[in-house]
Amino acid sequence: MFEKEIRRKAKELLEAKTVDLVIGYTSGSLPFQARPILVSSPEDVGKLVWNHFARSNLARYLLPYRDSSKKIALLAKGCDARAVAVLLQEEQFPRERIHIIGLPCPGVISRRKLEEKLGEIKEEDFSWEENSFLFQGEKWEVRPFLEDTCARCRYPNPPLYDELIGEEKEPWRDGSVDYLKELDNQSREERWQFFAAELSRCIRCYACRNACPLCYCKECFAESDSPRWVNGVPTLSDNLFFHLGRSMHLAGRCVECGACERACPEEIKIGLLPLKVEEIVRENFSFEAGLSLEEEAPLLTYKESDPGEFIK
Amino acid sequence: MTASELEVNNPYLPILLPIAEIIEETRDIKTFRLQGDSIFSYLPGQFAEVFVPGKGEAPFSITSSPTNEGILEFSIKKMGVVTTALHRLNPGEKIGVRGPYGNGFPLDKLKSHNLLFVGGGIGLAPLRSLINYVLSPQKREEFAEVFILYGARSPQDLVFKWELEKWEQREDLHLLVTVDRGDNSWQGRVGLVPQVLKEEVKVEAGEWQSIVCGPPIMIKFTIKALLEMGFSPSQIITTLEMKMKCGLGKCGRCNIGPFYVCQEGPVFSYDVLEKLPEEY
Amino acid sequence: MSKGLVTKEKWWKWLEDKKDRLFLSERAQKRYGSWFPPEVKVVKNGKEILLPSGEEMYRYFWAGEEWKVEEGEVNTAPLFFFSLPCEARAIIEITDKVFLHEPIDKNYRQRRKSLSLGILACLQPEPTCFCSLVGGGPFWKNEEALFLVPRKEDIYVEGEGELLSYSEEGGEKVKQEIQTLQKEVESGLPSPLPSYFSQELYQHFEDEEWDDISWHCMNCGACTFLCPTCYCFDLSIEGRLKGFQLRSWDSCMFPKFTLHASFHNPRPTGKERVRQRVMHKFSYFPEREGNFACVGCGVCVEKCPVNWDIREAIERMVEKIDRLRA
Amino acid sequence: MKNDWEPKIVAFLCHWCSYAGADLAGISRIQYPPNIRVIRVPCSGAVNPLYILKALREGADGVLVSGCHPGDCHYLSGNYFARRKFFVLHQLLQWLGIEENRVQFSWVSASEGQKFSQVVEETVEKVKKLGPAQKLVKEFTFHV
Structure with a gap:
């Protein structure tokens, strides 16, 4: 899956000193994991991997270098590149210090779904293609195994890149697989029951926030002492407060990558809230974050014709 | 289970005490005196947790001397939520305290030595506890010479001015007060x-113990100066x-x-301290 | 201490009057759920019982003319907590040492006094498990707790108390079977860290390895919150005119954990915080209390969103230490 | 107790229009329910969604946010920005099935004392129907 090309490109960029650092994925200590890695020497490019388990949004790893002078090459799936675009637009990183290696994304696969359908799994039983894989010799489509957040992806291809490795892909999404839509079809009481159950499991470790490339506030409202919005105890009401507050703060900025949900150690469907917010923004203000560097963020602008019936 | 079967007290529960007096030291520092x-x-050098109901709790060093019985004083700079709330209180209002915590100054080690106190800004607060302990009639004989060097950013930032005056009058100690920047009315150093330490404090390090407290950067350079003056690391005591x-x-x-x-x-x-990681 | 076999029927009989006072760890439930009634309360680990994610330390209220404070009551009904050896060890060898050490933490002590522990032998260590590396083992036991090995039709029990009176003598054959089983389970596990590790690790505080080790950690609190041994907490208040002093979980991974009111932060970046976590577990705590503050349950490894693996950090430092010693 | 229950409603009123509108209602002796607790804000655009959530968390049974009519903002466009923000919040709360009727928005100008009293009446009525707030109120229970 273009791993060789990625390594070759990384080596080339590092050797030519076009960049000082490459941020990509490497294989983890556990099977079915690809974790973020920083490569600073051309000898280490062999550590880079590219597969169906690139769960993180790497754009979040750019931010610690904001005030350095390092030039960074970033491997970017569609959503990573969209996040970079928002960061650029919000002036969180200078364009000239980032080199985006775009990667059309084959979708992130859920290990849980693999286990549910295939039983006990071992890494060596698999051989992977972009759209399919062989498991113990048997061929399977990738699609049913995708993470919920990825099954509804509309932009597998980076809208912004300095170079692209691999070929542009058709989005998976055709409306048939969308866990947000499934929830839309439920009654409000059912939805509330669903969220109450999900959010009462939240331990407020803030993995979702920390995995988010756009949650870069120096002090998050959830941890602020003055004013103090919530306390540190993960009760349902304060969990709800945190996730609602976070979703609202991401309104018109969220790139729908779902990294928050994939980061949740309790596997709470936490992406649904920001995703719903983006749907509201898209349907009412015709805006999607991270697709253009020019178009103004929807909550920083307005139209006189904006919906207002809810206001008396 | 290792714990005894005896009833234990809740160590987090504060006792509530009325504020007896509030002394405005500087624009943003007040001394709170509790009585009861x-x-x-x-012991001098220990600290306590101060609780403002409805606002929160924070640790402060005790600035009064235990020789002054039934008194507990804290000098507090307005910084965050709790300190701001404290600054809004009036005498008579109750706050909670629990403690004392920490080791305090090593009194046995200091006994019969000459003591050099070096304080900066509000860093004089914990030193003051020990200074007044040493200067008290009951304890004065247990210690030898006392030298106090105290500095602040400006004359307005000097704390315990009312006490500095008292110390100034005593004959059993040397007091040097300095400011980083003077003003029109400032006649002092x-x-x-x-810098003042190196230039003006001429002591034979051998018989002295130094006790240093102030902002981190001052502590750092003061320690450097003391080492240059011949103090050994064990003769330098600081509170963090x-x-x-x-x-x-x-x-x-x-x-x-x-x-x-x-x-x-x-x-x-x-x-x-010098063997510990620099994570403070 | 006595040993014996308890049949299924007798086990259920013993459980009969304890149903509503039973706690079972999530990981023990996966393995031994069928040995417990549906009423059993499943918790992540003992921390959830002894150090809940939020608890009231005392109340304060404005009584018209002045402030008052008063203590709350801790529920002290006797409880039973069944868990894997690692999770029991987290209580006995780590949190007990912190909270029952002078000055005794009253709330913890009250709960602990009414909590009986049952250790269920771990027969299927997971790929993330490393209890043997840090001085534990799948058959770790403690004289304070019941030790149980559930088998097909009966449970092998060691310990004291009422359950033992339900047991029958197992004889030499059972003893042999249990020993064989133990050997079998322990065979694939790593050997203990060298005795010099905690002291030597401290000497490597300044090493540049920490940059690399900590790089991909996002500094969320998943590992610390889910860890059965991580006990660090925050105290804060809730409520203006009446309210309570709250104790809630805190994490050394969060910048706020050590941020001074002056905005100075002694552990300003992820590197210092990751190093603190490793050092606390593998150097500072052993120095103070004599054992690692890690029981090797592997939950942090399993749950980490970015696969930050504490075993790799340890391995790397062990290798370096051994290289330098050679 | 249910019969005696009166909702507490926090009202964020913009200084230039709605606050003046409330004032006018007072001066003109127009009656409206005493359930609201007014917080004056410089502009409806300055009302952070967190304020609304916080009011509910701290025990308000309802929240009213009121500003100048579109086009009348003292700061030219603050209320247009507010409208977008609150639209998203309103939709989100509605979708989640939490408390969205507890959160009411209105435009009330400085001359609309009558309208202000109506808005308050309607808000109180709606919140009364819902009963005391629950879902977002801070909770605290002893664990074991």
Whole structure:
């Protein structure tokens, strides 16, 4: 899956000193994991991997270098590149210090779904293609195994890149697989029951926030002492407060990558809230974050014709 | 189970005491005096957790001397939520205290030595506890010479001016006061503490113990100056500030290396401190 | 201490009057759920019982003319907690040492006094498990707790108390079977860290390895919150005119954990915080209390969103230490 | 107790229009329910969604946010920005099935004392129907 090309490109960029650092994925200590890695020497490019388990949004790893002078090459799936675009637009990183290696994304696969359908799994039983894989010799489509957040992806291809490795892909999404839509079809009481159950499991470790490339506030409202919005105890009401507050703060900025949900150690469907917010923004203000560097963020602008019936 | 079967007290529960007096030291520093029979006994250099109902709790070093019985004083700079709330209080209102916590100054080690106190800004607060302890009629004979060097950013930032005047009058101590920047009315010394220390404090390091407290940067350069003056690391004692919550060595945040500042500190001698990681 | 076999029927009989006072760890439930009634309360680990994610330390209220404070009551009904050896060890060898050490933490002590522990032998260590590396083992036991090995039709029990009176003598054969089983389970596990590790690790505080080790950690609190041994907490208040002093979980991974009111932060970046976590578990705590503050349950490894693996950090430092010693 | 229950409603009123509108209602002796607790804000655009959540968390049974009519903002466009923000919040709360009727928005100008009293009446009525707030109110229970 273009791993060789990625390594070759990384080596080339590092050797030519076009960049000082490459941020990509490497294989983890556990099977079915690809974790973020920083490569600073051309000898280490062999550590880079590219597969169906690139769960993180790497754009979040750019931010610690904001005030350095390092030039960074970033491997970017569609959503990573969209996040970079928002960061650029919000002036969180200078364009000239980032080199985006775009990667059309084959979708992130859920290990849980693999286990549910295939039983006990071992890494060596698999051989992977972009759209399919062989498991113990048997061929399977990738699609049913995708993470919920990825099954509804509309932009597998980076809208912004300095170079692209691999070929542009058709989005998976055709409306048939969308866990947000499934929830839309439920009654409000059912939805509330669903969220109450999900959010009462939240331990407020803030993995979702920390995995988010756009949650870069120096002090998050959830941890602020003055004013103090919530306390540190993960009760349902304060969990709800945190996730609602976070979703609202991401309104018109969220790139729908779902990294928050994939980061949740309790596997709470936490992406649904920001995703719903983006749907509201898209349907009412015709805006999607991270697709253009020019178009103004929807909550920083307005139209006189904006919906207002809810206001008396 | 190792714990005894005896009833234990809730160590987090504060005692509520009315504020007897509030002294405005500077624009942003006030000294709060609490009075009462229920005040715990403590040593110079220890600290306590101060609780403002409805606002929160924070640790402060005790600035009064235990020789002044039934009195507990804290000098507090307005910084965050709790300190701002404290600054809004009036005499008569109740606040909670629990403690004392920490090791305090090593009195046995200091006994019969000459003592050089070097304080900067509000850093005089914990030193004041020991100074007044040493100067008290009951204890004065146990210690030899006393030299106090105190500095602040400006004349307005000097704390305990009312007490500095008293000290000035005493014949059994030397007092040097300096400011980083003077103003029109300032007749005294101008100069940074470490600099004044090197230039004007002529002591034979051998018989002295130095006790240093102030902002981190001042402590750093003062220690350097003291070492140059011939003080050995074990002759330099300082008291540190760290973020603390419980004061009981349990909440896990105030450690420097394996030492909890709320338990094994806040007073450290430099021979211990220099071997610790610089994470303070 | 006595040993014996308890049949299924007798086990259920013993459980009969304890149903509503039973706690079972999530990981023990996966393995031994069928041995417990549906009423059993499943918790992540013992921390959830002894150090809940939020608890009231005392109340305060404005009584018209002045402030008052008063203590709350801790529920002290006797409880039973069944868990894997690692999770029991987290209580006995780590949190007990912190909270029952002077000054005794009253709330913890009250709960602990009424909590009986049952250790269920771990027969299927997971790929993330490393209890043997840090001084534990799948058959770790303690004289304070019941030790149980559930088998097909009966449970092998060691310990004291009422359950033992339900047991029958197992004889030499059972003893042999249990020993064989133990050997079998322990065979694939790593050997203990060298005795010099905790002291030597401290000497490597300044090493540049920490940059690399900590790089991909996002500094969320998943590992610390889910860890059965991580006990660090925050104290804060809730409520203006009446309210309570709250104790809630805190994490050394969060910048706020050590941030001074002056905005100075002694552990300003992820590197210092990751190092603190490793050092606390593998150097500082052992120095103070004599054992690692890690029981090797592997939950942090399993749950980490970015696969930050504490075993790799340890391995790397062990290798370096051994290289330098050679 | 249910019969005696009166909702507490926090009202964020913009200084230039709605606050003046409330004032006018007072001066003109127009009656409206005493359930609201007014917080004056410089502009409806300055009302952070967190304020609304916080009011509910701290025990308000309802929240009213009121500003100048579109086009009348003292700061030219603050209320247009507010409208977008609150639209998203309103939709989100509605979708989640939490408390969205507890959160009411209105435009009330400085001359609309009558309208202000109506808005308050309607808000109180709606909140009364819902009963005391629950879902976002801070909770605290002892664990074991």
